[in-house]
Amino acid sequence: MPIQKKDIPAADGMSRRTFIRNASMAAAAFTIVPRFVLGKGHVAPSDTLYVAGIGVGGKGETDLVMIAGSPDGQIKGHPKAKVAFLCDVDDRAAAASVKNFPKAKYYRDFRVMLDKEANNLDAVTVSTPDHTHAVAAMAAMQRSKHVYVQKPLTWSIREARALTEAAQRYKVVTQMGNQYASADHVRTSKEWVDAGLIGDVTRVIAWTNRPVWPQGVPSLTGKYPVPKELDWDLWLGPAEMTDYNPAYLPFNWRGWWPYGTGALGDMGCHILDAAFRILPIDFPSEVECSTTTEWEGFFKEANYKDSCPASSIIHLKFPRKDGKGTIKVTWMDGGLLPERPDELLPDEALGNVDGGYIFEGTKGKLMGNYSIPPVLLPTARMKDVTLPTPHIPRIAGGENGHYTEWVEACLQGYGKKQLSSPFEYAGPFTEAVIMGNLALRSYAMRSANANGWGYQYPGRKKLLWDAHNMKITNFDEANAFVQRPYRSGWTL
Secondary structure, X not given: OOOOHHHOOOOOOOOHHHHHHHXXXXXXXXXXXXHHHHOOOOOOOOOOEEEEEEOOOOHHHHHHHHHHOOOOOOOOOOOOEEEEEEEOOEHHHHHHHHHHOOOOEEEOOHHHHHHHOHHHOOEEEEOOOHHHHHHHHHHHHHOOOEEEEOOOOOOOHHHHHHHHHHHHHHOOOEEEOOHHHHOHHHHHHHHHHHOOOOOOEEEEEEEEOOOOOOOOOOOOOOOOOOOOOEOHHHHHOOOOOOOOOOOOOOOHHHHEOOOOOHHHHHHHHHHOHHHHHHOOOOOOOEEEEEEOOOEEEOOEEOXXXXXXXXXXXXXXXXXXXXXXXXXXXXXXXXXOOOOOOOOOOOOOOOOEOOEEEEXXXXXXXXXXXXXXXXXXXXXXXXXXXXXXXXXXXXXXXXXXXXXXXXXXXXXXXXXXXXXXXOHHHHHHHHHHHHHHHHHHHHHOOOOOOOOOOOOOOOOOOOEEEEOOOOEEOOOHHHHHHOOOOOOOOOOO
16 A cells, blocks of 8 residues: 555654554553663563664565564564664655554654664664665664664775674674575585585685666766655765666666665675685785776777676685685676586586576585575585585574574674674675775776777776775775765764
């Protein structure tokens, strides 16, 4: 059922219907006390986790349903999670969540919601476009709220570092929404690699079929009226003020650098998770890339500065944390595929439709993806080798359990329960993933000569990364992409 205008406030207040409903619930609020009121780690008499959703359309809708259950009972969620507040800048996107959680109070501006409802909620989900993940999550953590943030954790490298540090500083339960980090397959892969079935891993190749949305396209132009259901200023958040364009919403923002993180940000946190979860790596030491070339005419390259490339290849090098050399990681997107391994028979599938990964070791290879079981290569080895007994604890419900495990951890309190993707893991992981985008954006930088020819930073230069100081040491222009300037009113 579409949202009726009388049911949704124009700004951050309540509708009459909502006001009357909430007033009637006020008495109950004195006996059903949010856990936050009684202090960190203390379970309230109701033993209920009160959750606020920031960005509640699309994936945000799914996140809340997985946490608290669907109205039809098909998805159970966690019995002790209650969605108490909804926040979205677009009433159209929020319609399904408003219908799913009719008792939840609705806001447009998460800053206003967090200020007004700080004593009435325990935890926050953030499922906004990438460019507002960090500011929303930080605002929640600063108020001692547990947070579940969709992948990629942040839009920029510096934001990822800031959220990692904040999670430790504010002692809150955190989880990034790369739900397949809780699936069985990645744990199986780790058991096989740890057992030495492919020897010492020296290289990982990963790929995806994304983007499946527009990328490698000219910057948008023209002026369009802002829909009455949308607060465009709030949607932009910390990003530079620009004219509204319907091409950005509801999903295609992902392919535009000011707001999204492209194919890498969308799928990298799923497909590359195995590499970071299994291997002793965290921060890269160097990165290089190449991208699809776009042409405006004969020998004249286009400069689509706002659009992520149609396809790309990224090479990262990681020092092993145990000091035993380095590991190379290659990422490919936009339909680009690695060479089929010699060990893979001609009719055997390379990964699956979404992509895959191959671990190359000194004694063999392993192939898999976030959503399919791993196999050793050649696949005939699967009949001959003795596989290790599963011993890494599995998450009940697999990828669906990614949500309920977070709720359980929030109920138990900070430090009581280990999660699959807390910020202490997801932060460094995101920094490495977003490093690929820093290379892509640097690669697209142009300087024109008198003939109008464009030049990349010269050629395919290798960028050297000082992870401690978050700085490219051999091409200072690239450091502009470590963090963006924020608009006034938006801070970490």
